[in-house]
Amino acid sequence: MPLPADSRHRFLDPAVVAKLKTIDLKARLVVEGFLAGLHRSPYKGFSVEFAEHRAYMPGDELKRIDWRVFGRTDRFYVREFEEETNLRAYILFDASGSMAYTTGKLTKLEYASSLAASLAYLLLRQKDSAGLVIFADRIQTYIPPRSSARHLNILLRHLEQLRPGGTTNIAGTLHQLAERVKRRGLVIVLSDLWDEPAAVLAALRHFRARKHEVLVFHILDPNERSLAFKTPVVLRDLETGQEKTVDPRLIRPEYQRSFDRFTQVLKQGCAQGLVDYHRIFTDTPYDQALLAYLARRQQIP
């Protein structure tokens, strides 16, 4: 039974999820909440491994009716199978200093951690293998993809221990990773992408050239677009420490146009490179991010 839309969004509200202490629980909450909210799961029944029988319901395909059971019981049952793939997913996690930014209850890093954990949980629950790469100006942690249940704990532990810091070198790091990851798979990038757009896009295309599916979650704080300071303010760059005095009232419209141009360039560049791009603000419920992932997942053969 699907939950009402409002309650589902409340359930997946980042602020609500952030109250949970462990990332494991967060991931479970997000994924179960998300799955419970789906009207009908289309992702069951594509595998060859039998899972269970269930009563036939109008709308089920006739070919899935188990006629043997019908012969014995004179009732219609359909056969269900556990989905089984050999997908290898790489979660590329940006832990640079800019990810520490927040104007609400959780930082971009915390939001991305919960999202990464949820994705990993979802992937492993479906018997896919998931790996984790944490980077800032260089690769800090590389955990190769595995599909075992224990692997989830390893990923979650690393996500829990994450501390933001350092400058961003997305392009360089992605190029480095593209060279390192030989077997094609799904590359999920969680980053605020504060780098030269052309260089970032080139790096993403590098993955595509290696036949990877690439999914980009552009994680942003709402204030990064709205620049909602009421008085003149000295802004200090979280990564470089550089300072700039601005009067937001004067520059806000121009800044917002510039910000929109920046994200538009990234979006268009991704579209041209067949990279799935999703801009997410940290006040957005997780299901939007998960839906974006699943929409991409459908494309995987």
Place this chain on the structure above:
Amino acid sequence: MGFLNPHLLPLASLAAIPVLIHLISRLRLRQAQFPSLILLQTVRRDRFSWLRLKELLLLVVRTLALLALLLALARPYLRRTVPGLGSAQDLIVVLDDSYSMAYGSRWNRARQAAHAFLSSLAKGQRVQVLTSSQPESTLSSPGTTIPLLHAWLDSLRPSYSSRTLEPAIRRASQLAQAATAAVVVITDLQERALPPDLTVPKGATITLVDVAAPDFDNAGVVALRPDNPISPRQLTATFVNYGPRPVTRVAAFQADSAAAERMVVLGPGSRTQITFAVPSGNAPIPVQVQLRSDSLMPDNSRYGLVAPHKPTPVLVVQSAEAITNFLADALGPDSTAQFRLTVIDPHQLRATDLRRYPVVIVTDASRITPADWDRLDFYLRTGGAALVLTGALPGPGSGLERYARVLGTVLPAGFVSIVDLDTTHPALDILRPGDLAPARFFTHVRLAPVAGRVLARLADQDPFIIETANGRLHIWAVTLLPSATDLMFKAAFVPLLHRTLSYLAATNLRTDYLIGDTIRVMLDQAGPLMVTTPGGNYSLTADVALGRPRAIFTATRVPGSYRFGANGPVVVVNVDPAEGDLTRADPARLRTQGFKLQTPGFKNETAGLAPLLLYLAAAAFAAEMIVLAL
């Protein structure tokens, strides 16, 4: 340009607040973290100029609006002319600060007019300001700066004075003639303050600036009188309604712990009396009768002193040759007698304890023996007092010679009269200089004071009353026999005798004073003492110049009870009730006396800028709305 409320002018500095906020907000920048400054580096500044201009415009209109509002509070005006100034270069401002000016809004209007005069002065013009209660002291510019004069005006309050404007106008005229100045008198045109015989001196220009409305309501307490001065049981208060309408008020009586209230109904211009019971006691009790809910405060209260009086014992040493009933007739006894006489023969003097009597009367000095003179002398040196009449020439060795030399007996052709009387002396200040002139003296003794002074002199220049240096002995050059004088048959005789004996007995002669009076009280001892008054405490040193401790106090500026020393005498000071009559003088009569009249006030001579400033502030606020909407 001037300001009617210049003391509010400093508030205009608050208009700097928007500018300060603008500057402070620029100086005190908040620091905040931001993920990346990449985009901020690329933001173009095309719209900055308009936004900055908008902000500047907002700052200007806000400052302008605030400044206009605050300046409007100071009530600026454009000066046209100074009324009454004419061609005179300088100005003398007389401010009527009598207590009638406390009625309604008179005082505020008077002060505003005075401020306006000060503010209207052109450069180089001088001004002197004085008040009707203290015309002797003036404040002047350039001796005092104009802002200080404004501040001084603000500190002034209506006094309790009831002085007419005559002394102030006379003083201002003198100053004006010395400095070729015009005089303006800011007053309520009270009739009693501008008597008909007050005329403008030749060459002077005096303008009366009227700050009063013709209509008024006022009632007051004008008198308190005990029913019996010896043993008062009741006090009668007299109330007057000066106004043209009937009034109903509450009269409250308070004396020590006793209190009472009565309704007072007064018709237009009428008076009524109400009697209150007073508590009994041996000590003087200050009492107060107050008329409540009346507009003019100072005349609503009247203070009195209920002092149970004990008759003063007087020893009369009366010889058979100078037997006279005139003393007994003049000094009592009756229900109001202040003195209790004990009459003895001269030969009984040696057996009499003189210390029981504050004062001794000797009707014939020639009948006192030298031994008794010694006793009298000792008595006089130890606090006693005596009135000695000289009937016949004293014999050789008479003790009188210690105080006055006896030069013989004078038998004038017909009679002589008193031509010189020192009415400033406390024993005689109840009399006017001519009060004793009708008395005829057919014979008298020619005396010459040894160390004393002459208080009254006869036409032949012989002394009539001699006071010794220590003030304890008065010697009259006549005895009270019809063959010697008819003084006893004159109206002034009783007051003269009473006053002399009261003075000699050191009885305080007066307990009821008016504001501005000089209080003289007799004390038990000399030295410093504290005078407790409603207006504060004063240190004073008793004056011993007249041979006895006496305090003279001049600071009678506030009505109420005045106590001299912790256990000393108490007197009361009241306002002059006549000042409560607010009837205005006839303007036509004042013009015939030479005054110019400025009515209804000073405002007509100025163009107020406050409404204009309010419009300006409103326009500035509207402009702010428009700029905000852009």
